[in-house]
Amino acid sequence: MVFLTCIVIVSIFYYLQADGLIYVVIIAVVAELINIFMTQTLTKSIEKKAAVSFGKIIDSHKAKIAAQKKTIKDLEDIQEQSIQKIYNANMKIREYEEKLGIKENEGFKPDEAVPLEVPLPGKEDPPQKMDMKEFIDLPSGSNRKKLPF
DSSP: OHHHHHHHHHHHHHHHTTTHHHHHHHHHHHHHHHHHHHHHHHHHHHHHHHHHHHHHHHHHHHHHHHHHHHHHHHHHHHHHHHHHHHHHHHHHHHHHHHHHTOOTTTOOOOOTTSOOOOOOSSOOOOOOOOOOOOOOOSOTTOOSOOOOO
16 A cells, blocks of 8 residues: 555656645545554454453353352352251250250260270380381392492
């Protein structure tokens, strides 16, 4: 485009000489207007393509966020249900403790008849000897002799 405009301007200068200056200015202004309109069209086209591509990315992120919010809400509902079940179970336990006559500070104690096996401090098992393998600094399959120490 620029090359063609330059050829037209030179030819007008050559044939019309002094009067050609007016025509050259008019051609240059028209060429600049065409250049501005083409640049504006190209810019709008690129803007639309960028908006479409970023719109897809934004929509996918919105969908992910919505799914995560739904999952969080579901988990919160499950947590509330679990808390309610634990509260109800604790109330039942208190009710049963009251029926059995167990005081709150006593808590549940196992039957005294069941002996617990606790090792006595005087009787300790001797530590078992572990088979210590000989330390070898050679890789497996090596032909080198072992060092004497």
